[in-house]
Amino acid sequence: MITTRDGTRLHVEEAGSGTPIVFVHEFGGDHRSWEPQMRYFTRRYRCITYGARGYPPSDVPTDVERYSQAIATDDIADVMTALGIAKAHIVGLSMGGFATLHFGLRYPERALSLVVAGAGYGAEKQYEDYFRNVSLEVARRFEELGAVEFAKIYSTAASRIVFQQKDPRGWQEFATQLAEHSAVGSARTMQxxxxxxxxxxxxxxxxxxxxxxxxxxxxxxxxxxxxPGLFLKRTVPASGLLVLPKTGHTLNIDEPALFNQFVSDFLATVEQNKWLPRDPRSVPAEIMKTS
Incomplete structure (x- = not known):
């Protein structure tokens, strides 16, 4: 357990040695969601995974003001500080992808690189109000039904059906772990x-x-x-976009081999100082060169 700046204790697991990678999980997952990556990347890296606040065995504050995007971002930094890590590659999915992106904005000096996976829900301007309202409804349902019952509903969201179809055992493991979450922690995280x-x-x-x-x-x-992925590609100077075919939201467990391969290549390219901002000569406005 490490203790954050506001006194919240977070469960942390690590394995391997070398350059650090910190894995930041999604709303529907927890520290266990990164097991395929922990087993793969520990061959070359020091790998860290942790449970966000609200996800046992991490603490579950009951005050909603102990949860925010800024706090989630600070928690990444606090995990690193507690483990004596000055800089790391940060890999996040969905909710963790948003925190990873914000980490790059707020702590750029501590980020060797960012992997921002499945980050888009609520970002589209036309769906902002809907997303806010449905998030509050999800929170209400977690508290009303409890995690065991509501997990049966939440785990069959549209973006998770392809995972259920292609890998029913993997999806069932995800759904089982979701049912083990704290209803209060899940609700406060949503709120x-x-x-x-x-x-x-x-x-x-x-x-x-x-x-x-x-x-x-x-x-x-x-x-x-x-x-939102296309927007990030067009906006962040030193960014690349990977689209995995026939894949839903749970990218790292939906297609672990492809995810690991591409992330591994990305990290190696970064470490060779070859992942550069887009060359200004390759302006998107130009279709063909005539002079």
């Missing part, structure tokens, strides 16, 4: 983080200035992440 976080479109000016090497990853059947 404090998800429902209140800013749209990434509102961060355009800041993102254009962020120089951290970034890999954006989306699944082509994760509809509400596709356009």
């Amino acid at each position: 404090g983080v998800q429902a209140r976080r800013p749209s990434i479109y509102d961060l355009e000016a800041e993102l254009k200035q962020m120089q951290v090497p970034t890999l954006v990853v989306v699944g082509d059947e994760d509809d509400h992440c596709l356009q």
